[in-house]
Amino acid sequence: MKNKNPIWSFFASVKLALFTLFILSTTSIIGTIIPQKEASHWYIERYGEKMANIFASLSFTPDMYSSAWFTSLLALLCINLIVCSLDRLPGVWRQIKADNLATPLARLESMTPQYRWQLSGQGNEIGRLLAASLGSIGWQAELRDREDGTLLFAQKGAMTRLGVYIVHISILVILAGATIGAMLGYKASIMLPETTSTEVAYTQGTHTPVNLGFEVRCDHFNIEYYDNGMPKSYRSQLSILEEGKVVTKKAIVVNDPLTYKGITFYQSSYEPFSDFMVTVTNNNNGLSETEIIPYQQQQTLPKSGLQIGVISADGRGQSASKMKIWFTDNDGEPSLFWLDNGSQTTVQRSKNNYTVSVKQMYATGLQVAKDPGIWLVYIGCGLMLFGLVIAFFTSHQRIWLFIQKESEGKCSLLMTGTANKNKAGFAKTFQHLTERIPKA
Secondary structure, rough: OOOHHHHHHOOOOHHHHHHHHHHHHHHHHHHHHOOOOOHHHHHHHHHHHHHHHHHOOOOOOOOOOHHHHHHHHHHHHHHHHHHHHHHHHHHHHHHOOHHHHHHHHHHHOOOOOOEEEEEEEOOHHHHHHHHHHHHOOOOEEEEEEOOEEEEEEEEHHHHHHHHHHHHHHHHHHHHHHHHHHHHHEEEEEEEOEEEEHHHHHHEEOOOEOOOEEEEEEEEEEEEEEOOOHHHHEEEEEEEEOOOOOEEEEEEOOOOOEEEOOOEEEEEEEEEEEEEEEEEEOOOOOOOOOEEEEEEEOOOOOOOOEEEEEEEEEEEEOOOOEEEEEEEEEOOOOOOOEEEOOOOOOEEEEEOOOEEEEEEEEEEEEEEEEEEOOOHHHHHHHHHHHHHHHHHHOOOEEOOOEEEEEEOOOOEEEEEEOOOOOOOHHHHHHHHHHHHHHOOO
């Protein structure tokens, strides 16, 4: 047989695949331990100038996964998978499409397991009987008369030999999706105060502005606490606007994001402000006003001339749980009362009564992600699962039945078979078949 090209043999090597996977997995651990995409001074403060310089020289920071050497390892793995598949696939395909009815008798007699017995009748008649019997239990048999006798062949799972190549393809699809995501996508963040909107997010690490192509607005932010003061849950009511018009809305919480035009907004953090959002409604004439007022400052509402202020607050850290409100309509002594954050009350004045609600202002912290290759990654993961199931839990099972004339009206039969995996399981299948076929 002609020797293969040594370069081709190198890239087709299983050892190369194992080496590449080992290096990738090891360096991926490093990239997990050392935070990525931080500013240079962050690494200096965290690890010291000398160690930070070593990390930078080895391209462990600021983004190891985009470095030339890591990308080269991924490219090497891709080349190895492609060459390895091209090198071995023709032989596997020949096994799938082989003419098993031409298998020599000597080879059949050397196979295990095997079973022998005798039947009365002519070879071709016995062959048709056995083919019908096998077909009734799910083994569709082929039949051929030969000089040395009659041979039946049946098989299951021939295509399962391709399972490993489905796994190879799935890895290539996943890497393609990740590459597209890295080249055309981004991860960014926004700190968005309530009632405000933006068209810009800022990439993580470099803080480069990215135009979203539409506006995102935080209409409302709400936070709940446990009894011990720890945050229990928080949510943001977001609106997406195009040309000044709201096109979609959603209340997002952690693990339940909003996605629009391939851009996903995740709830990630929050920041309390010292300002408060107050809404005052005159219940007599229906006039309602909402204003944002600073802490401990008297504010005059522009439409009605009503005056209101938050003069003190109780809470947890910078988050207020209840506020003391000063309120007047310039008719009599001002009203003083406490309100829980986000609640409302009715204030009776000499001539009118008012509904007053007060809420501390927050900014919602959003993670913004665009990954146009994510569907390729999902498809690749599905292919990998499918390929692994085929590769590890199925096998190519083959059985032969050779009928040889022994004397007038008598034939000897040899039944044998093989499987490329799970020999013990095939032995049980073979035993079951010998019990189901005619013996007389």
